[in-house]
Amino acid sequence: MANNLITFTTDFGTSDHYVGAMKGVIYKLNPQAQIVDISNAVNSFDILDGALTIAQTYQFFPPDTIHMVIVDPGVGTARRPLLVTTEKHKFIAPDNGVLSLVYEREERLSVRHITSEHYFLSPISQTFHGRDIFAPCAGWLSKGVETSKFGEEVTDFARFAAPKPKPVSPQILKGVVLKTDKFGNMITNFTVKEVPALFQTPTPPFKVLVNSKEVNIMRAAYAQGMHNEVFAIIGSMGYLELASNRGAASRLLGADRGSEVGIVIEGVNYSAPAAPPAAPPQAAAPA
Amino acid sequence: MANNLITFTTDFGTSDHYVGAMKGVIYKLNPQAQIVDISNAVNSFDILDGALTIAQTYQFFPPDTIHMVIVDPGVGTARRPLLVTTEKHKFIAPDNGVLSLVYEREERLSVRHITSEHYFLSPISQTFHGRDIFAPCAGWLSKGVETSKFGEEVTDFARFAAPKPKPVSPQILKGVVLKTDKFGNMITNFTVKEVPALFQTPTPPFKVLVNSKEVNIMRAAYAQGMHNEVFAIIGSMGYLELASNRGAASRLLGADRGSEVGIVIEGVNYSAPAAPPAAPPQAAAPA
Amino acid sequence: MANNLITFTTDFGTSDHYVGAMKGVIYKLNPQAQIVDISNAVNSFDILDGALTIAQTYQFFPPDTIHMVIVDPGVGTARRPLLVTTEKHKFIAPDNGVLSLVYEREERLSVRHITSEHYFLSPISQTFHGRDIFAPCAGWLSKGVETSKFGEEVTDFARFAAPKPKPVSPQILKGVVLKTDKFGNMITNFTVKEVPALFQTPTPPFKVLVNSKEVNIMRAAYAQGMHNEVFAIIGSMGYLELASNRGAASRLLGADRGSEVGIVIEGVNYSAPAAPPAAPPQAAAPA
Secondary structure, eight states, rough: OOOEHHHHHHESSSSSHHHHHHHHHHHHHHHHHHEEEEEEEETTTHHHHHHHHHTTTTTGGOOOOOEEEETTTTTSSSOOEEEESSOEEEEEESSSSSHHHHHHSSSSSEEEOOOOOOSOSSSSSSSIIIIIIIHHHHHHHHOOOOOOGSOOOOOOOOOOOOOOEESSSSSEEEEEEEEEEETTOOESSSTTTTTTTEEEEOSSEEEETTEEEEEEOSSSSSGOOOOOOOEEEEOOOEEEEEEEEEHHHHHHHTEEEEEETEEEEETTOOTTTSSSOOOOOOOOOOO | OOOOOEEEOOOSSSSHHHHHHHHHHHHHHHHOEEEEEEEEEOTTTTTHHHHHHTTGGGGSSSSTTTEEEEOTTTSSSSOOOEEEEESSEEEEESSSSSHHHHHHSSEEEEEEEEOOOGSSSSOOOOOOHHHIIIIHHHHHTTTTOGGGGSSSSSSSOOOOOOOOOOOOOEEEEEEEEEEEEETTEEESSSTTTTTTGGSSSOOEEEEEEETTTTEEOBBBSSSHHHHHHHOEEOOSSSSSEEEETTHHHHHHOOOOTOOEEEEEEEOOOOOTSSSSOOOOOOOOOOO | OOOOEEEESSSOOOSSSSHHHHHHHHHHTTTOOOEEEESSSSOTTTHHHHHHHHHHHHHHHSTTTTEEEEEEEEEEEEOOEEEEEESSSSEEESSSSSHHHHHHHHEEEEEEOOOOOGOOSSOOOOOOOOIIIIHHHHHHTTTTGGGGSOBBBBBOOOOOOOOOOOSSSSSSSOOOOOOOOOOOOOSSOOOOTOOGGGGSSHHHOEEETTTTEEEEEEESSSGGSSTTTTTTETTSSEEEEEBBTTTTTHHHHHHTTEEEEEEEETOOOOOOTTSSOOOOOOOOOOO
């Protein structure tokens, strides 16, 4: 079945010709294609950033949308090109874990190793499979070529677990900043699974510790924050965020992606570090 | 009547998933939609920048285009979501003044408070109404839902007057830099209404004073400027601009958005500051 | 014959209203248009950067695509607006050489000076012909107006030769960095024509000299590089590139667009500088 909607989630940037070349390849194969940029400014080489970006968006798109997710520092090596089919969506990506958070959300998965070279451009460059392999496969797929034509199913595809908060003492749960957004909001990896008390109203007294600074205020809207105050807020991705009203929390805290985040909640105790860590949370599904 | 053309003017940036999520929501509701990015890189939280961006573009689009204008630092507070209809266009935006320059240009306006929650996603996040409220309303609107279905008309919507130049002495008119563009051109708020002499050829002797520097040359094309010279030029937005040939006037002047700009024109006198200020100019309509 | 696909290659940036205004103009004329951004972040005023961007992309698009290439520091001067037709594509651009690398690749060219003012917006600004002249011409062209209606053919159009490597001693060939991409990869102007030995496997011993640093390793994939190592690699544009594995070669070398690059290859001798330079290479066509 043909589907003309194709999304791009890549780290190719918006300044170079890379994204334009991939679009040309697709339109030449399928002039009826409708290409939608999710983001082409994923942090360079940052597979987790790509994984978060597609995981936060694909479920909002119509059934049968084709999602190209190209963050591919291993281009030209033996890492495989994949075609992944879930109940409602299709994905084309390198086999490096960039779809890990999609795998985490989806119960039914078919993962194929794309090997049908007659769908590729020729010659194939060493450094730009987005143009030479992934884009033409997306083009043919959008024209209705069956997924089975692209290659065999595999089960040993790469996946990583998103970093989960862990207790480091009976009082402290330690997590990490997953990303800083354009506004300077810092998205942590704490969800309702690890810190349910912070997702309720009213919240008990708590402290979020980042870069030797302490955040102990929860707000329900950015605009409730005082000038230059950093507060916690339940964000739209399903994660606890640190934010500031019309300001950049990341700058005020001097922290960024990868910074460690400790949380202490009054009256909450965790098992000692030696005990098994909390069950891996499922990333919140916004819709 | 259905219209599939939907534009985006937002401060959500191009690096995160925000714009992609909004596009997904719209395409899921209306696969025939055609979404056009005007800009998603409005300065963060900058309502004036968003107001200028949409005011400089909407009138070039076809009748019945739906314009989403989401610069929304008050998301999650009591500020209302609006659906605005003018003679030829439709706008969806938070009620924070971001449409003020549209209101200024349009004689006939219908402004509705969007209250029909059955058009929204569920649940609604506290921090991303672009995805949860504004995008689905745009999607339904593009499918032909009548504007009256979204909520009641209101008259107390927020609007601000764009900053207008004022005389500060009989010789000096004082204005401001409204924005610096990608090239470093500085767009002031002086129009043909306040300084008609500078919009004619030849111009009388004049001085533009910015950051203790003086600009006294008018050029008719960027390429007429000398190397590292800053000159005045009548820009395409209908405002007087300060520019440099293949260089950034903002860097050469050490000035930026919000910098004060004084203008002295030989032979022109203004009433004293105590007198009523000049009539508010109408922003120039480029087409 | 009508063709609805129109691409944008411009230096107008993604932060301002410029690109949005041009899109509006086109959609108002032709609501069936399909506009594709190749890049709107060409370096400001940088005609070579624009020339490289369109030359690396247009051939991937379907026949009869209309390419708008607007890097136009001479806007408002006597430089002409052009409509260029090649065997398979159409281009609209200022006559400043921004299509030079297209001219270099195409055997059959028709170049017309656009003079039919009834296709322009009115009034025409001094500073934004992208909106007032180029976009409406693209809109009319996409509706099927014949190219001959826009103006007469000319033969004295501006073109420049892309900078070519030249021997500066019997051992050293000197070239230049054409551009640095989003990843920090440095694209040089060395192709298979000037340094065929480096495009074969295995390569002979060689040195690339940039900014007093020496690169002497060739890799077949980015991921083969060691941490913080800068290596040479044959890139997807047909040029020799300098790159680093998950890092920015430009930062590691302290070099950028315009930096000089010397190459010494063991066993390869060039004629003395006084002799005629090597034949101008044709830029590699990726497909």
